[in-house]
Amino acid sequence: MTPTTGDSAHLRRELADSLAERGFLRTDPWRKAVEAVPREEFLRGGFFDVVPGSVPTAWCPVMPDTPGWLEQCYRDESLVTQIAGTIVPSDLRGEIMRTPTSSSTMPNLVVRMWEDLQVEDGHWVLEAGTGTGYSTALGCHRLGEDQIVSVEVDPEVSARAGISLGACGFFPELVVGDALAGHADGRPFDRIIATCGVLTIPPAWIEQTRPGGIILATVCGWLYSSELARLTVREDGTAVGRFLGGQISFMLARPQLPPPLGMLPDLNTGDERGAAHGPDVLSDWTARFVAQIAAPRAQRITLTVDGQEQHVIVDVEAGAWASLTRDGDKWAVRQGGPARIWDDIEEHLTWWRTDGSPRPEAFEVTVTPEGQTITWPRRTA
Template sequence: MTENWRQRHTALLGALAASGELPHAWRSAFAAVPRHRFIPGDIWEQRSTCVPVTTGAAWWDLVYRDVPIVTQLDDGQSAGPGIATSSNSMPTMVARMLTALEVADGQRVLEIGTGSGWNAALLAARLGSQNVTTVEVDPVLAEKAAKVIKDAGYSPDVVWGDGARGWESGAPYDRIIATCSVRRVPCAWVRQTKPGGRILAPLAGDFWSGTLVRLDVGGDGVASGRFVGGARFMPMRSERPRSDAPVDSGTGRRGSTGGLPAETMAHLGFALYAGAKLPGVVMADGTPDGSYQMWLHDRNGSAATVTQGEVWQYGPRQLWDEATAVHKAYVNDGSPDSGDFGLTVSPGGQRLWLRSPDAPLD
């Protein structure tokens, strides 16, 4: 199958370009850095569980599909529960984020989360290896990535460390890009970015699973900017969710949605709004049996499940009722889209705002 990679690679680039996700400025870098060189032999496809893909034809089919690929389970430990802990992002998302970073020749970039090394190699192909630093918290992944990047002909600075701290010895940077989600943008990233520079990171909250935020850094040590679309990434290792309190099923109370489709709660604009108004409430959704379902819980023993117009609420709080009340306020506020929201990061903390940095959502 190896003789077919060029055809597969060309087809993937053509699809990315046709979709508008791969602009001309990045086309040569993607052409020079084929994805398969950064994918290990043992990989998994993320479905309801992680399904191993190791055979020749299936491996090549997965590598050149526009999907994320799980490249590590259980932090590399054997006999674990099979939880994905590192992945190679879907090519559309890689291209979208690199485009949103808006790099220019000669600029220096810090990448948080080396992973397989593909993103770092793309940056090196575009900007020159001397202008790229990438930091990885897993020493085994860092070592493997450094090797495959070198084998591909690039030599960015691949370092082992906690990405939450950035990489001080290489600062300042013109751009910082994260390939893992964070709940709060570290102030270290702001300090290590030049005034006029940019930070691009997937931000994750409780009510919403992820969205990209693009921050411009001012000379006053404050970074501010808007959200630029959804983006689901694995969390930074230091920010993995803690265990939740158990829910007492004996407290179940049956009700209805009151005519409000549960799907409206999953709209990214509302999810951002609700994340500010319902701190600590977690939302998840999916179609495990073919029909849409939503789950809410507060990590302290309250929960709600919604399926085909039927609601069950558990524990001391009426989470569905609280969520519908916030949705009413959201509609009264003009039903803002995700691009109407923004974030400001300063030494004093992080603040989510709606339409203007002067209008924080508390």
């Protein structure tokens, strides 16, 4: 491949040097890919920058004619490329306060994931989430465009990625559809890599990965703690693996976004008791991840009622909720619905702490036709 922008060659080398020094870029084939693929080709439509000091967060467009645009393309940071599902930088003059829905992932994470995927020459790879196409381009450079299939749910995002890939001389198979369903022809892939977060590893990914193949994806929940998992598919159609650490975070796959909260339940009903843990326990990344194992579809909001803060955990689909409030120097919890969310969370946190508060790297992920389980080594009495 011949890069389209000679002016960025030194920036690509500097980026590769930085990624290698910090341990993200570990092998020569991937270094060559980073040095060859111009990231700016995937940001020609501009990106959004945070407006300093804005609360709530506001975004403003940064276009190719903006001073410093090229240099910013090579900062090791994620760059938001779409907001609210449809808005791109060229649509905007001024600022916007909406939720980002697509981005160019920070290069260190892109490269780390490709390295962690452990690809070899000749491997077939399915990429779940094309995004800007930069990650796809790195994969094409390393393995060849015929070995890559990339699936993207947003047709406009996929089309823009195709243009950028073509400008770099790459023409992989790009599919518009639900990446959680994998690829329509169900070919056995050697590797699947996901650039979006998932609540659970989709069964289709396991079915479409050959025995011994690897799936690399970020597993998270609606409390927004997540970890990168690497699983190996087994002959019996199950997959087992561990988390790789690093507090990896991706935007959730759109089909798995949380439902609207709607009207909250009457928080004055239900059963009240003293809480063994207050909501502050969820400030710790790993503790919050453990809480998600207990309640993966729970969401958290904070309200102020009669001058008092209420921390509400609610599972909209199940109709279960918990509300935590200060009771002097302690916490009280009131719970309602068909399940007791905070009871389940406290039970998991107690087990985890009794077992020495292991890091996520010690957790094991198992996916079977019955579902996904996450466990950690238990201490015996």
